[in-house]
Amino acid sequence: GIEVPEAMGGAGATFFMSVLVVEELARVDASLAVLVDVQNTLVNNALLRWGTDDQKGRYLPKLASKWVGAYALSEAGSGSDAFALACRAVDKGDHYELTGRKLWITNAAEADLFIVMATIDPGKGYKGISSFLVVHDQEAVSHALSDPRREPVPSEPDPARRATRPRRSPAIRAAIGSAKGDAQ
Template identity: 65%
Template sequence: MSTSVMPAVQPLTCLSEEEALFRSTIRDFAETSVAPLVASMDETAQYDPALLPQLFELGLMGIEIPEAYGGAGGSFLMDCLAIEELSRVDGSVGVLVDVQNTLVNNALLRWCTPEQKAKYLPHMATQTVGSYALSEAGSGSDAFALQTRATLEGDHYVLNGRKLWISNGRESGLYIVMANVDPSKGYRGITAFLVERDFPGFSVGKAEKKLGIRASSTCELILDQCLVPKDNVLGEVGQGYKVAIETLNEGRIGIGAQMVGISQGALDAAVRYAKERQQFGRPIADFQAMRF
């Protein structure tokens, strides 16, 4: 019988020195640079113009993108740490970084050809915001019932349809758009396309008015005879459902990190208030009901 001892597995809750430093850096940035902007961004329902360049400069828009492409060369756990710490101060900034990393960059890293990576990843790491466009008016929960169509004409696909509720829609320069190339095949006709903002026939429609996370844009995308080069298929033709499922699996974890951050921020605010609010000459935190 072997007497070798298995190495101890470090719990996920124990961060490495690098991860702890990363979290501390993001927390400091969120508290000093983001927090002062939250109220005005919520009122105007848009990000402060100075914020996006700072996020790129810190490497927060390309956390997992390899350093060879100008990214930070980090991990998925670092994605989640950044999303959580930013959301602790502002859920809008948290979702911006979440969509960029866990949806868009994640899909590009997993499904792009080497040529596509060389073309797009350096921009995603340094200057371009991305969006993930799956949902439509009649295909929310049943996303694979999407009606956007793609028809091959020569060396381009022609896309027609509308996407709704697309996060980062207003700020993005690159969109991962799901369209069906052959409806007779059902979900096996769904294909993912890399659509640049200035492609002919593409436009960003109205932004939704929301009750919360207001600085984050949630927009309609319009594809009217939109011309997309054949080389801009992400993955393989007819494999878009795989791209969608695998990408959303990680995207949901990112949203979980956002919710943890928002919850922590709410608790922190409540504790501060309880220590400051006075009743009968004492902070309400001193009373038994609040302590419970």
């Protein structure tokens, strides 16, 4: 939690300091640098900038200490093109239901919290896309190996070989307060 405020268990540093930490880690271990980069510059930073006060209070202390975060954007048919997302979010009144499959998610194997990008209203273009916070322990969240021909190796020593995994879900529930963006 490099940028996470000290009151929430983080270092209270700046985004620039996050970049310096990642750069220095990369000199020694590129895999660890990627994990720290995603955790701090994508997940924690997004929550700090756009999360609600409730989300910040609920998740940032955990992300600053024991949780790992992941950012789920890429899909098989669209890669990292956010405007071509197939993952959908349907408003069910008290929650959103997310359906779809995400690929190449850094930190997926270890992640406790995912920021998942999904389309609420395809007719609104980029304004119909939103992000959702999905806690890993939900029943519908599943993952597979990035290379299905490989057997799982729980003690894989190289985080780069185990950190990027596809995620698929028949339907994930996300709380109404999880949505961000103009589409809500």
